Structure formats: structure tokens, C-alpha cells
Amino acid sequence: MEHRNISIADQIFEKLEKDILIGEYSRGEILTESKLSENLGVSRTPIREALRRLEQEHIIEMSSKGIVVVGISKEDIDMIYEMRVRIEGLAARSAVENASEEDIKELRDILSLQEFYTHKEEADNIKNADSDFHKKIYSMSKSVTLRDALTDLHKKVIKFRRASVSNHSRAKNALDEHMSIYNAIAERNADLAESLIVKHVENARNRLKESNN
Amino acid sequence: MEHRNISIADQIFEKLEKDILIGEYSRGEILTESKLSENLGVSRTPIREALRRLEQEHIIEMSSKGIVVVGISKEDIDMIYEMRVRIEGLAARSAVENASEEDIKELRDILSLQEFYTHKEEADNIKNADSDFHKKIYSMSKSVTLRDALTDLHKKVIKFRRASVSNHSRAKNALDEHMSIYNAIAERNADLAESLIVKHVENARNRLKESNN
């Protein structure tokens, strides 16, 4: 193993982040360190460290009453897609320019998984493979700044994405678009990859709007 | 006062963030909690909370040896400007659509300050007023997501910006561009504001490259 063990604080962070982003806690809800500590069976120290990270992500806020859940609203979603439309093409272009052959092979593997789950119509697995595809492209850009910014934007949408992939034809369309994007990247065609991914993000936004209205 | 008192942990966070972003610590340098604790005269608890936030901002990384300073490299700068070019126009447009008259008045005040300091050629004050101008537009967009993303990008450039504003003609150009952008926003001309700020960010990137080569 090359990375450090996952600490309790890390686990708490991941759990809370996930719970907040999927809407487990409602917007404006107030949490307290003591209760989290009691419920999760750990001391306040790792809880607080997780909270500081969530605070830095702006999905919670501190007040004297306790921790206020901010989460993600529908209005946020619109802006998130506006932003992704504008910078995700940059990631695709950068991926074409910087990805290793190994990277491209891994991207293909992710795509095969998505294909498999789309046929089996397993919504959660489709959603994860879909996310992995985008995240892989982000990291293939070899820019930590770009990857982090896009990863942050991407994960904030998860609450609204499940309905979108549950519809088979929508899931199939997304898969086809991923396939085209993959081909463009594998052929090292930066212009095409960029334009395809921009179109894909726009389509994803529309599919998401259809399914959440 | 409407916000909570600034805790020691918050102060430590701000200090460390600033020190890292201005290049006080060199890339790859290893810090330890104990030494920070000793040097800053506080216990490890607030230190650790500050570190978790810095980690979340990806300007430090944890390893078993200690805290590794990541900071910002020249290559990061290029990508940061690429990203700003693509999304800062969104902020200007959104600001035009959502800003209150009070907001616009405040923006004007910031601009006046920048004008004052530019005449007096006080580099640090120019730099701060310049930052404030952009940050005000970010917050005028009324989108927390957009504001946070742009603020993160903006503050990561500070190490490289000082030289840029030290040259009077470059500082004057930046001021003129800000003036035009302000006018477009005050006239509620979204298209113009967007195109002007995009051009301004591109110019700022060029000015920065000139001054750092």
C-alpha cells in the first residue's frame, strides 16, 4: 500500500459528505458534535476534523447553535452545469494531450463496466461507472487544480442523478455519448473530444432536468 | 456582529494558507504538527483543524512523515487562468442579473480605492483592491458555488501577482479594464460585462506572464 491507512476522521468525513450530498440531512438542519459523536461511537476529535473539511467544501456552516447543513439546492445545480459546460471541455482536451496509454486502457475498462451495468439496468452501478468515467478524464488531464474543481462540482450533483440513470433510454444515450468521447480520446483528437464532452454535459443537464421535473 | 468570533484555529488556517500561497514554505517542504504547535504557541488541536482545511484545499498533503507543502506551481497558474477565462464571464453575467444597487455602489467604492492606490503606486494595496473587485463580482453573482470556485482559483495566484501590479503601466491598464467592467455592470449590460471580463482575465494572464519571465 502506498497511501496511509484510512483514519476514523477520514471515514467520518466520507460518510457525512455522502449523507449530506444525497440529501440524508435536510437543508438547514442543525447537527451537534455531541450527537454525531454519540451516534457514530467515536469521540468529538475526529468528528470535528471531518466537519472542518466539510466546512471548507461549503456543504455545512458553523453557527453557535451547532452545525448547519447547507447541502445542494436545485438552483445550485443549474450553475454547476453551467460551470461544467465551460470547463469540462478543457479537461477532455488536456486528457488527450497528457494521458498515457495505460490511462486510456483504464478509461476503456470503466466504459465496459458502464456498458455491462446499463444492459443489466442496475441504476446505482450505472451511476458509479458514469461518475468514474468522468473522474478518470479529470485525472487524465494531469492538472490537480482542474481535477479538484471538476470533482467537487461533479459530486455535488449526485442527489439529483439517480432518477436520471434509472430510465433505460436516457442511460443508453449517456453510454453512447461516453463511447464517442472515449473514441475521440483514444484517437487523440482533442478538438473532437472537447466538443463531444461539452455536448454531453449539456445533454446530461437536460436528461437530469427531464427526470427531476 | 453577526458572525461568530474568529477562533484560534481559524487564525492558524488563514496564516498557514497565506504563508503557503505566497511561497513562504517551499514546495515539498515537510512540516510537523509539533513544530507548528511550538512555533505558534498553541496546542496541536487547532493546528490539526487548520491542516484538515488546508488539506481539503489541496495546498498541503498528509504523509506519515508529516505535512507536505504542495502549494502552487507555475504550471498550475496556466490552468487556473484557462479556467478563469471560461467561468469568470459567467460571474459577470450573473452579477448583472442579480446584483442590488447597494452591491453596485460597493463595487464602485472598491474601484475608487484601486484608483487611489494606483495613482500612489502602492503595490500591495493595489493588489488587494484588485482582488476585492473580482471577489465582489463573484459574490454579486449570488451563486455560492460559483463564488467559492472562483475565489479558490483567484487566491491561488497571489504569489505570482505582486510583480504584475508593481509596474505602473500594467497597473493602469488593469484599472482601466476594471472601470469598463464596472460601467457595463452598472448599466446592466450582461453581454458587455461578460465579454469585457473575459478579455480582462486574458490580459491579466498576459501581464502576469510578462512580469514573471
Next chain:
DNA sequence: TTCTGTGTTAATGTATACAATTATACTTGT
């Protein structure tokens, strides 16, 4: 020499005690 194992050291990770602040409920005076 070089590799391996082991003891030591130094670092992070966690729990807990206590301090300080703030909200809340209650009481008391008008």
C-alpha cells in the same frame, strides 16, 4: 558488504477533561 530484524524515536490519530461562549428557561420586578 548487504540484508534482515529489532528497538528506539518521532510522528500522527484519538479520547477526554476543561474553558469559554451562547442559547434558553425561569424568575422577579414593574
Next chain:
DNA sequence: ACAAGTATAATTGTATACATTAACACAGAA
């Protein structure tokens, strides 16, 4: 009844002790 003040409780903020883990140096055998 209502306002103000006060005591109480609950919450976050910090320090410290201890646990755990990983790096390092060194010794000894191959």
C-alpha cells in the same frame, strides 16, 4: 402581562494525555 435580568444548560473551542503507527538507526548474521 411583559420586560429584564440571571441562573442554568448546552455547545463549541482548546489543551493534554495516551494510543498507534511508521520511519530510522543500528546491530548481527549471511
